[in-house]
Amino acid sequence: MDDGMISIATDFSRSPAGRFISDGPASGERFRRDFLIPGLQRHDRLVVDLDGTRGIGSSFLEEAFGGLVRLGFSASELMRKFVFKTKDPSLESEIRSYWK
Amino acid sequence: MEIAIPEADILLKFSFVVTAIVTIVGWFVVASMTDRREFRKEVREYVKDAKATCEAVQASAHDYWLICDKKSAGASAVVLKAEVGNLARHLQILATLGVATPSEMMADVRRAATGGEFEKKGRVRTPVDQDRMAELAGSIQDLISSIDMAFYQRFKPRTQRQWSRFIPIVGLLFISRDA
Numbered sequence: 001m002d003d004g005m006i007s008i009a010t011d012f013s014r015s016p017a018g019r020f021i022s023d024g025p026a027s028g029e030r031f032r033r034d035f036l037i038p039g040l041q042r043h044d045r046l047v048v049d050l051d052g053t054r055g056i057g058s059s060f061l062e063e064a065f066g067g068l069v070r071l072g073f074s075a076s077e078l079m080r081k082f083v084f085k086t087k088d089p090s091l092e093s094e095i096r097s098y099w100k
Numbered sequence: 101m102e103i104a105i106p107e108a109d110i111l112l113k114f115s116f117v118v119t120a121i122v123t124i125v126g127w128f129v130v131a132s133m134t135d136r137r138e139f140r141k142e143v144r145e146y147v148k149d150a151k152a153t154c155e156a157v158q159a160s161a162h163d164y165w166l167i168c169d170k171k172s173a174g175a176s177a178v179v180l181k182a183e184v185g186n187l188a189r190h191l192q193i194l195a196t197l198g199v200a201t202p203s204e205m206m207a208d209v210r211r212a213a214t215g216g217e218f219e220k221k222g223r224v225r226t227p228v229d230q231d232r233m234a235e236l237a238g239s240i241q242d243l244i245s246s247i248d249m250a251f252y253q254r255f256k257p258r259t260q261r262q263w264s265r266f267i268p269i270v271g272l273l274f275i276s277r278d279a
Binding site (some may be wrong): 015017018019020022023024040054056057058059060062087088089090091092093094097 | 177178181182183185187188189191192203205206207210211213214215216217218219220221
């Protein structure tokens with residue numbers, strides 16, 4: 001199985017902020033477009049490291065991860081493909097709640 | 101009621117052993133009770149800190165959603181995210197100390213504090229922001245209740261765990277039966 005790895009803090013931004021691209025350069029929409037969608041297309045499983053940032057807002061998380069469902073990815077596919085690496089279990093449960 | 105008294109010479113022969121055993125067992129009991137009491141105090145301090153952080157999250161959210169202007173919104177958002185992160189860390193520490201709360205509760209707090217139009221450029225205040233504050237207050241109350249419940253599950257009140265207080269009664273029953 002081919003695993004991809006994305007770290008929000010090192011690959012994207014230490015200060016992810018905002019929902020849409022119009023809100024700033026480290027928005028959830030941009031993260032989804034530039035990292036999550038290509039990662040899902042290239043790999044069978046995508047490991048996302050959520051640690052190391054200066055805090056992640058729910059608006060960012062909802063747009064980045066919840067937005068995938070709005071773009072047509074099925075909830076079961078997302079549940080299967082994503083693996084989260086984090087010290088804070090509430091981040092993972094929040095993200096998965098957007099796919100239910 | 102008659103109470104059986106063993107013969108005096110047997111008691112005298114082994115009295116030093118009984119005394120030593122009772123003393124050693126007493127040390128262990130006292131040490132373990134002291135450890136438990138100190139550990140309980142430490143955990144209670146963490147619980148207090150977690151509750152104070154809940155209040156800090158509420159205050160920062162109030163500042164971001166209802167008070168700050170466009171110029172200070174960025175700084176206010178950073179403070180709010182830091183406080184939410186701080187609360188999440190407190191809950192992780194409490195979980196390692198045996199006082200675990202469901203992760204969905206922290207997710208609810210984060211969603212209420214930093215969801216919707218959080219960090220939106222040029223955000224304007226709307227009546228929905230008041231509803232968000234009410235939602236956040238409810239989520240925080242649920243979380244605090246859950247922390248308290250977990251704490252008292254971990255450190256049960258005295259009446260629920262002190263089965264040892266029945267030992268003398270059971271001992272008396274055995275002695276009277278033998279007699």
